[in-house]
Amino acid sequence: MTAASSASTSRTATSAATPAAPPGAPRRFGSPGSLGPVGLVLAGGISVQFGGALAVTLMPRAGAPGVVALRLLAAAIVLLVVCRPRLRGHSRADWGTVAAFGIAMAAMNGLFYEAVARIPLGPAVTLEVLGPLALSVLASRRAINAVWAGLALLGVFLLGGGGFSDLDPTGVGFALGAGAMWAVYILFSARTGRRFPRADGLALAMAVAALLFLPLGITAAGTRLLNPTTVALGSAVALLSSVLPYTLELLALRRLPASTFAILMSLEPAIAATAGFLVLGQSLSWTEAAAIALVIAASIGAVRTQVGRGRARVEPVPEA
Structure with missing residues (x-):
């Protein structure tokens, strides 16, 4: 992954967004709905964590x-x-983008489940x-986004216990x-969302990923x-780990930059630590709570940085 290709995805993909439907018209699957892009990402994350817990029991x-x-x-x-x-x-x-998206999807899933077969879900x-x-x-x-990334990285390492030497x-x-x-x-999800309407590109990429992984x-x-x-x-x-979260993330990437x-x-x-506390009764240490606070x-x-940047683009310049 080059810096140039990464930077090219930081532009908001509004040009490929599906045109708004007339009032009262039924929404088709894959329409953004009433959730904002941040809500879409959060809903997808919750779905992934519950789906991941179910997947561990299936292994x-x-x-x-x-x-x-x-x-x-x-x-x-x-x-x-x-x-x-x-x-x-x-x-x-278009087909090249879908194929690359499907390959990335298959590799991401395969590598992650091989990881959780060897190390605990939280550190993975x-x-x-x-x-x-x-x-x-x-x-x-x-x-400023490098600062936010650094703060989140600190929280991620605290949540992992400060080190992974025993894994x-x-x-x-x-x-x-x-x-x-x-x-x-993330990169190819954004590109696919710009090239295909609704969740069409996701469906095609998922088919590519399935065909690639089925023989294994x-x-x-x-x-x-x-x-x-x-x-x-x-x-x-x-449904929990692929259909819902991938669709929500693809829709979110049409209105959020990749960064x-x-x-x-x-x-x-x-989200994983919070779900463990609420569903499984796993208590959180002060370090884990601090890590969650840093990440949030x-x-x-x-998000506030991006919202402020968007307002600066749309607000008219006062006349002298």
Whole structure:
């Protein structure tokens, strides 16, 4: 990933946004709805964390490659049926963008689930989010966003216990690789959103990812993928971890620059820790609470910076 390609995605992708529907017209799947871009990102993060917890329980049944294959295949089927994307009328560049998006999606999922098969979910998410944080620094042209990224990075490391020396090195490598592919996913998600209406590009990219990963899943899990319970759980994981969050993120990237979106991704470890406290009764230490506060402060700062920048562009200059 070059600095030039990263910086090119920092521009807001409003030019590809779907035209507003007339009052009273029914909304099609993939329309932005009433949530703002920040709300879309947060809703997607919550969905991912609950889907990730369910996926961990599925791993003894199908293994990491099997879970990823089920997740991507079920998500692709749902999106293709609901979105019914047009296959004609797209340029070679459009198809190249979709293919790259699908490859990044498959790699990101595969590497992450290989990581959580070796190290705990919290540290894995914490390490993975370093990819979007690095992207936020590369994609932003404002020094203040580097400050927000640094603050979020400090919170991420505090949430990880201040170090990862006791973790399996292979698992750490997979998590860092997943983070790098997450950054690539952000870039191509934004480009796909500009080239395709609604969630059409996402549906096509998901199909690419599923086709790429299905042979690996079949090789690793075999007939276990046909177990009805496994299929049902895999479909639930697909909805929570792929269909909902990827659609929400694609819509958000049409109205948020990649730099702000990447810093918002630092909320993922905080959401995971909060869900563990509320759902699983896992208590938070003072260090973990401080880490969550730092990450949230960085995210709020990034959003306020972007909002202020947008107002400066639209407010007229007073006449002398």
